[in-house]
Amino acid sequence: MVSKRIQKALEGNSAIRAMFNEGREMAAKYGEENVFDFSLGNPATPAPKALNDAIRDLLDEADAKGAAGSLGIHGYMANAGYEEVRQAIAENLNERFGTKFTAHNLVMTVGAAGGLNIIFKTILDPDDEVIVFAPFFGEYRQYAANFDAKIVIVQPNLETFQPDLADLESKITARTKALIVNTPNNPTGVIYKPQTMEQIGAILEKKQAEFGTDIYLISDEPYRELVYDGNKEDFLTKYYRNTLVGYSFSKSLSLPGERIGYVVVPDEAADAEELIRGIEISNRTLGFVNAPSLIQKAVARCLAEKTDVAFYDENRSRLYEGLTKLGFTCIKPEGAFYLWVKSPVENEEEFVNEGKKFNLLMVKGSAFGCPGFVRLAYCVSHETVEHSLPAFAKLAAVYGL
């Protein structure tokens, strides 16, 4: 009895989620410590203490007020979220990135996923095209399908995993409404270079003029703060006028279950006023209504907090060096918490299945629109990384590496 749309979604059900469930089953069978589950991007470091303190303080403050007839922190609010929360985030961004936002430029969202969906609902008509750079976060397909839009895939340079800009230029059409950029990238860990972003901006400007259209660059940036080796946190609005930002606290404060993030619409974006109003309405009519109230206020008190980047950096070095030494070809991650590994055989699904024999769980590259590679999410304990290396050695031996 399910709809045709959902029947299709069920057939292509997320490879990552399926792998996650398989991991749970293997852990029950072989013991948690004997399964090396690199499948899911669930942060491995706890949320900062300040965040839990802020939640407690907020509840105590709300209880202390205790006004009957007023729901206070538990009540409905404007669909965009609390004004003081948006203003605090705007000021934090301005301080860090030299922008000039106010509360008016922000809408609080139900994570990055909620943010992308309300942007898409606001800008997409059926058959519109959204360009993505392979490899990409697989759910973009479903988000575009929610609004009957099409995903158009641009190939990467297979050495650097920077996008192929000639391919980008050739794929922009009069129906291109948006290009999604995700840097630091899931699944490669690559950061797009400032020159790459400048070139992307120039191509989009040129194509807008050619077709007489507006093309939005959507910066999907849940990993903005997760950068290594002296790489700087970047904010993409400076490269191109029509840039919209979708941010999430899921990874930066280890809060994926709380569902909190925001969208930024800069004043200089085309039709900014209409966009903001559209995004607010979409937040309501898609059923989110508003981002969760308590956690909005809590993150606003923790904007100076950072996740434990050093923790992930240690896993990154150990896994990258360990696997490279074993003969695997890996892209050195510059950010996020993923390692992108070339499959020793063309069909990476075969490689993934071989890995399972040694209790290694990896996600196939085709789930990210890029077969021939696999993704390892190293947001796991140091012990899991360390204890997985002998299993990877056995896997390497299977392929004579």
Ligand code: PLP
């Ligand atoms: N975009 C990318 C690139 C992601 O990796 C993720 C989650 O892993 C999301 C969006 C969704 O994030 P959220 O949990 O904030 O909805």
